[in-house]
Amino acid sequence: MSKIDLTSKEWCEVVFEGKNKEYGAYYLRQNSNKRHGIALLAVAASGLFIFFLSMLVSIVTPKTDERIVSMEVTSLSDLQEADNKPEEVLEAKPELPPPPPLKSSIKFTPPIITKSEVREEDEMKSTDEIINSNVAVSIANIQGTDEVNGKDIAELNDIIQEPVQEKPYEYVEQMPQYPGGEAEMRAFIQKNLHYPTVAMENGIQGRVFVRFVISKTGEVSEIEIIRSLDPSCDKEAIRVVKLMPKWIPGKQNGNAVSVIYTMPVVFKIL
DSSP: OOOOOTTSHHHHHHHTTTSOTTSHHHHHHHTHHHHHHHHHHHHHHHHHHHHHHHHHHHHHSOOOOOOOOOOOOOOGGGSOOOOOOOOOOOOOOOOOOOOOOBOOEEEOOOOOOOSSOOOGGGSOOOHHHHHHHTOEEESSOBOOSOTTTOBOHHHHHHHHOOOOOOOOBSSOSBOOBOTTOHHHHHHHHHHHOOOOHHHHHTTOOEEEEEEEEEOTTSOEEEEEEEEOSOHHHHHHHHHHHHTOOOOBOEEETTEEEOEEEEEEEEEOOO
């Protein structure tokens, strides 16, 4: 069997034998080889054109180095030193009062039994010498600044050693107690509390919370209202608390201390 060339015109005649050759398909089939060749040449020419064009562009365009080199050189000596100095903090120092004028004093030298010779400045001063010198006796020789109006060192110590006020505790190991307990305290308040007429007429009733300090000796002080009911009731509650006798003071570590105590005073219309 001989080979059949599907692209030959003879094959095209065999296919369209007995058919309408005026139809466009016959014409297209007959000229297909020509069209395929032209298309192939066009594609090859386009590829070669693009290839040579890219080569031409690369040849014509000068090459540039995209890397940027910094030519600036910084010397270590040109760098500014960092300011690491700590900021000076100015503390407000309290202004101390000037020292009071003092009288002169002489050192008390106790007698020492020794065989060696005693220097004149270490000799024990006699009573006459102390009286005639009009100076006080101290543990060191002090030159006074005002012999007439100055103060002795002993008096100065009394001035310096001022009593330090202790801050009252809020909670302690052993809280303060009213003599006889809470029942006696309620009986005391009920006996001494006078219901204000204004509050009673207006039907005001409720509780007034009073806070006060019980000192280490049991006295009641620093009374204040922390929850008010009515001005007349507040005033009456403070009055009754002031009438209370001494309490049994609270204790912390076995020592009596001042304690803050809060209690309600009830106003109720029966």
